[in-house]
Amino acid sequence: MTRKYIDCREYKSDTNCSVAIAADNDDELLAAAVQHAVSVHGHTDTPELHTQLKQLFKEGTPPLKI
Known part of the structure; x- marks a missing residue:
């Protein structure tokens, strides 16, 4: 099984999230x-949010820097 990740640094936010x-x-x-x-x-925790987040998953591990 391949490790997967999601990285907030790849998306603009008001908080400049680095998680x-x-x-x-x-x-x-x-x-x-x-x-x-x-x-x-x-x-809000909705089925649509779940679908959107799943589409942002990437294989591997997050890079140290974006």
Whole structure:
């Protein structure tokens, strides 16, 4: 299984968020990404948010610098 990640540094935000999250499976990554999106960025936990976040997953680990 390939490790996957999502990296807030790749997307503009009001907070200039520098969080990157990685996991060994999609379910763990999605759970952490949703929690982060809701608690830090003020998104609402909806099926649409889950779909959007899954589309942003990348294989591997986040780079040290963007």
